[in-house]
Amino acid sequence: MEDIVSSGNKGNSPHTPAVLNPAIEHHERLKVRYPVVQRPSRLDDIRDTCDICNQTLFFGHLTCRLCGTDLCPSCMEEGRQMSSACARGYDHELVLMHAFEDADYQAVRRLLQDINDGEPPPLGRQDTPQSVGRFDVATDPRSLTYASFLRFFDAGIPVVVSGLNPGEDSLTPAAFIRRHGKLEVDLVDTATDQALPGKFALDDYLTSFSQNLLSSRKLKLKDFPSSQHFRSADGDQLDAYVNLLPAPAITTESGRLNTLANMPHGSVPPDAGPKGYFAHGYDDPEQGTTTRLHQDVGDAVNVQTWSAPDAYALWYIFNPDQRDELRRLLVELGIAKRRGWDGDGDPIHCQQVCLKPEDIETLGRHGIQVHVIEQRVGDAVFIPAGAPHQVTNVGGSMIKIATDFVFPSHVPIVLQVSLELRQHRLDLASAHDEPVTGDEVIPIVAAAYWTALRLSKFSSSFQPAPDSEPMTSNLAATPMNMPLLVGKCSACVLARHSVSLQQTDPVIPASSPTAVQPPAPARTPSPVETQPPPNDTATTAMAPLTGKSNTRKRKKARHAKQRAETDPTFRMHPCPAHGCTSSYHADGLLNHLINRDKHSERWTSQEKSELKQLRARLTTGEAEGNVLTALKALVG
Known part of the structure; x- marks a missing residue:
């Protein structure tokens, strides 16, 4: 695992692929050497850990098929072996746990290949500051922008934001x-x-x-x-x-630029x-x-x-x-x-x-x-x-x-620190002749995988908006000095928008989280939406489509009203997916989430399977409230 973090450097840190590429390559080598046991991704609020060093197991997870003892890639490479015989007195029979949905795993590998084949990320700024970044939003509220903040923080320099009102x-x-x-x-x-x-x-x-x-x-x-x-x-x-929190797109638990926000329910995020x-x-x-x-x-x-x-x-x-x-x-x-x-x-x-x-x-x-x-x-x-x-x-x-x-460009250094703490745990155990205590605080390799999977499924929401500048847009565009790329297209867009900090930057709201909510994932426009209306003819051609849509909505509302009058338990529920304004009864809502194109592409294979299980629970007579509570936990 040490080679994963050898290429880090200040100001232009490698990003998610720098962590995932070596881990996946090592996992692929182990697939040749050991029998492979396929299972779904573990999303049951249990984190598998190495029985020697307590590091989180994700890629390269070896286990004994007889006694269940687990071994991580680092312990394997360092020759830290299990006991000479397993609990049943036999030699250990190691197998490789491949705990990934195959479609998801291959999607991540394709994404990494696209990034590896694409243009290199734009270089970080050469004028890396040496002193603490200081911003006072009480006296100069326009001084704090994502560009000015990241000029310091992306380079590993502390930042102090003053003037917040607790x-x-x-x-x-x-x-x-x-x-x-x-x-x-x-x-x-x-x-x-x-x-x-x-x-x-x-x-x-x-x-x-x-x-x-x-x-x-x-x-x-x-x-x-x-x-x-x-x-x-x-x-x-x-x-x-x-x-109070400045830069909520970076600091909050649902922030678009917070890598930890990409870990799904049940994956034991920190x-x-x-x-x-x-x-x-x-x-x-x-x-x-x-x-x-x-x-x-x-x-x-x-x-x-x-x-x-x-x-x-x-x-x-x-x-x-x-x-x-x-x-x-x-x-x-x-x-x-x-x-x-x-x-x-x-x-x-x-x-x-x-x-x-x-x-x-x-x-x-x-x-x-x-x-x-x-x-x-x-x-x-x-x-x-x-x-x-x-x-x-x-x-x-x-x-x-x-x-x-x-922050995404800090992922490699998080892995470095995680490995340092692993060695610290091992050294303490050796010095005191005791079992290893403590475990990995942030499972960063897992977080990087889930981030890459999300990128592979709706990458357009992470790309810069075509009419915005990455260094001056507060949310719509990826900042230029954050090398979070999605294939060649994103690299080209980022390179074109190398702009100066002297330009007027949108201000990061210091105390109004509602004003800085991350935008909804960008959807692919329909052919009708992409056709410009140069004259009245084009506008007229769209009218029948709009009329049909409104007619369907009115009919749906009328049927819902009639059903509610005859069935007091009937309820219409708004779609919980961000940015969707549709409403359905419980069974229709699940069908909508599973089958509607703009939603089905959001889900991992595991999440889609869980949605189908919820639909089955509803059709077999389980209380609607229980199913909707589980649905909210899954997609909310």
């Missing part, structure tokens, strides 16, 4: 006490990074933010809520947070948040830190929604391209050992190191670039994938809420 009482200690005060939570002492014994009421802890009742110990509550999605805990507070981080602060950064040096797997955005007066969060964010050099210097200069590392595993991924300001100066003298950021209320800090960072609350307590995502 509201007066939605995401404050009082709001969380009012809504969740009796909830019992786990607290961590930031001085030792150890959890306190027992449970604590959330209202008691948050009361200390204003009354300073726990000033002798600096405590934090991380990952709130710890065991469920934020929407399950409080949908209103989630909406208040989502309203819990990307949002999660709340409530913590006391230190009087001085020399005294300690709130969140020790670590490295997230994917991209992240962190918004501060409340703080004590004059308090701020001090961030140290390192360049993703220098993380190997940082790791080396932490060990060679003895900084890691002095600041808490026990010597086992990776000095960054261990999350034990607490850097002091003098360490930052030392690393700077050795050529390590450190971005120092002071985050205050209303500031969103964007941390690119692969960037080690440390955060210290200074001057008082505060509340921050964060969410993870994966």
